Amino acid sequence: MIQINGLTKTYGGRPALDHLDLTLRTGVTGLLGPNGAGxxxxxxxxxxxxxxxxxxxxxxxxxxxxxxxxxxxxxxxGYLPQDPGFYPHFTAxxxxxxxxxxxxxxxxxxxxxxxxxxxxxxxLTGQARTKVRKLSGGMRQRLxxxxxxLGEPDLLILDEPTxxxxxxxxxxxxxxxxxxxxxRAVVLxxxxxxxxxxxxxxxxxxxxxxxxxDGTPGELARVADGQVWLSAEAPATSRMFWRTADxxxxxxxxxxxxxxxxxxxxxxxxxxxxxxEVAA
Amino acid sequence: xxxxxxxxxxxxxYLAGTLPPAPAMSVEAHLERCPACRxxxxxxREWLETSWQRLESRLAGPRPSPAERFLRHGGVPDHLARxxxxxxxxxxxxxxxxxxxxxFAVLAAREAxxxxxxxxxxxxxxxxxxxxxxxxxxxxxxxxxxxxTPMAGPRLLLTRAVTVLAVATALAAxxxxxxxxxxGLSAAWLLPSLAASxxxxxxxHRLPVPIAALAVGxxxxxxxxxxxxxxxxxxxxxxxxxxxxxxxxxxxILRIRKASVS
Numbered sequence: 001m002i003q004i005n006g007l008t009k010t011y012g013g014r015p016a017l018d019h020l021d022l023t024l025r026t027g028v029t030g031l032l033g034p035n036g037a038g039x040x041x042x043x044x045x046x047x048x049x050x051x052x053x054x055x056x057x058x059x060x061x062x063x064x065x066x067x068x069x070x071x072x073x074x075x076x077x078g079y080l081p082q083d084p085g086f087y088p089h090f091t092a093x094x095x096x097x098x099x100x101x102x103x104x105x106x107x108x109x110x111x112x113x114x115x116x117x118x119x120x121x122x123x124l125t126g127q128a129r130t131k132v133r134k135l136s137g138g139m140r141q142r143l144x145x146x147x148x149x150l151g152e153p154d155l156l157i158l159d160e161p162t163x164x165x166x167x168x169x170x171x172x173x174x175x176x177x178x179x180x181x182x183x184r185a186v187v188l189x190x191x192x193x194x195x196x197x198x199x200x201x202x203x204x205x206x207x208x209x210x211x212x213x214d215g216t217p218g219e220l221a222r223v224a225d226g227q228v229w230l231s232a233e234a235p236a237t238s239r240m241f242w243r244t245a246d247x248x249x250x251x252x253x254x255x256x257x258x259x260x261x262x263x264x265x266x267x268x269x270x271x272x273x274x275x276x277e278v279a280a
Numbered sequence: 281x282x283x284x285x286x287x288x289x290x291x292x293x294y295l296a297g298t299l300p301p302a303p304a305m306s307v308e309a310h311l312e313r314c315p316a317c318r319x320x321x322x323x324x325r326e327w328l329e330t331s332w333q334r335l336e337s338r339l340a341g342p343r344p345s346p347a348e349r350f351l352r353h354g355g356v357p358d359h360l361a362r363x364x365x366x367x368x369x370x371x372x373x374x375x376x377x378x379x380x381x382x383x384f385a386v387l388a389a390r391e392a393x394x395x396x397x398x399x400x401x402x403x404x405x406x407x408x409x410x411x412x413x414x415x416x417x418x419x420x421x422x423x424x425x426x427x428x429t430p431m432a433g434p435r436l437l438l439t440r441a442v443t444v445l446a447v448a449t450a451l452a453a454x455x456x457x458x459x460x461x462x463x464g465l466s467a468a469w470l471l472p473s474l475a476a477s478x479x480x481x482x483x484x485h486r487l488p489v490p491i492a493a494l495a496v497g498x499x500x501x502x503x504x505x506x507x508x509x510x511x512x513x514x515x516x517x518x519x520x521x522x523x524x525x526x527x528x529x530x531x532x533i534l535r536i537r538k539a540s541v542s
């Protein structure tokens with residue numbers, strides 16, 4: 001469905017994407033990785049807002065390198081950028097309506113019905129007439145998500161979609177995205193491993209522009225099998241440990257003295273995979 | 281709750297529209313509360329949904345800005361009017377800057393006629409500045425949000441550029457009769473303006489829009505400066521030069537049109 005071959009993009013000689021090969025299909029795929037791993041660059045290449053230095057992306061048989069195919073592909077995708085800017089003097093309705101026009105929804109009644117639908121999807125119906133500058137950060141994030149849902153896109157690209165959402169909104173978001181993922185490809189980047197565990201059928205971990213893991217959240221958790229420990233004392237040698245709510249220390253790596261083994265989670269697997277880079 | 285329901289004859293008269301206002305309002309008040317009586321009112325689902333959608337669109341939809349209403353009144357389709365009116369450059373600040381610049385140029389020319397060329401040189405630069413500020417990640421706060429839509433790129437840039445050009449041209453045209461010169465000379469900025477804006481759009485296929493605008497603006501000043509050195513301040517506005525601007529504008533417009541279609 002979406003084929004990425006040898007995708008490479010460098011900024012000032014530093015590779016953000018380094019000959020990346022991936023295939024994405026229907027379902028929710030999560031991208032994890034430290035800052036600068038290439039998540040946003042990959043999503044921007046997928047969203048056709050950034051041209052790679054080399055390699056290719058094809059989605060639904062369309063190659064964004066060709067202007068006409070790029071336009072055809074844009075008709076089938078929804079994109080929530082990491083830093084969505086807004087026109088602060090627009091109302092929430094105006095902003096989504098404006099994007100709907102850019103998405104070629106020209107019939108006013110149909111367009112307005114679609115705008116109301118997506119605002120309702122993100123629970124912003126009550127704020128439809130509120131100016132963007134008066135919306136809270138979480139509301140703006142939901143507004144940006146609303147515009148991405150316009151036209152029921154076949155490919156939904158979400159760059160850190162849960163930033164600024166409170167736990168209740170995050171739960172609604174998960175319900176919405178998991179429903180959308182039943183019939184289309186959803187690719188999201190996040191720093192929240194719990195979002196990945198709750199939402200994604202597949203998780204890809206990027207580091208230095210390369211995919212260092214590609215599997216299910218369960219498989220990612222199993223990377224830390226036999227390497228997660230709980231102990232009463234802080235370990236002397238490990239750098240990957242933290243104090244938990246019950247006062248014990250959770251350590252990743254070698255077994256500290258008198259420690260008992262714990263069941264690994266997605267976060268443990270992710271931390272083990274990236275090792276010292278994230279512990280530093 | 282009540283066990284009373286609308287009798288058949290009353291319902292028939294209500295549906296036929298022959299009930300006086302007071303009983304008709306009573307029937308409607310009851311219908312709001314009584315699902316059983318509502319179910320007995322025949323309606324065409326599709327018609328009702330379409331009508332409701334239309335009504336909701338009018339009542340709950342966005343309130344068009346004065347510029348949008350003006351365009352719609354002039355027959356511009358509503359989606360295009362909204363697109364045009366939302367062009368970032370079309371802010372009060374830019375419009376005020378254009379009006380101020382034109383006013384100063386006119387006042388200067390009226391005070392000292394030898395300053396007339398200032399207006400002629402400046403008029404083509406104003407739309408260029410507007411186009412430079414109309415599209416791109418540095419000037420449009422919502423650029424990234426729009427960049428993945430099918431209209432993004434040359435189509436949106438063209439729409440915004442034409443809007444800016446039309447407004448700047450209209451304002452300069454309003455100022456032109458106030459200049460102390462014959463109409464032919466007063467309007468000598470028009471073709472250079474068209475050529476410069478077309479040049480900027482054509483270059484924007486290869487360069488970021490602000491750079492393209494700077495390059496074309498620089499070229500325009502170089503042409504005027506060369507003319508000044510060779511044969512005086514109005515050399516760049518003579519008949520032969522105008523023919524050249526017209527030719528360049530025509531060629532560039534054809535090129536932009538070809539690129540847009542392809």
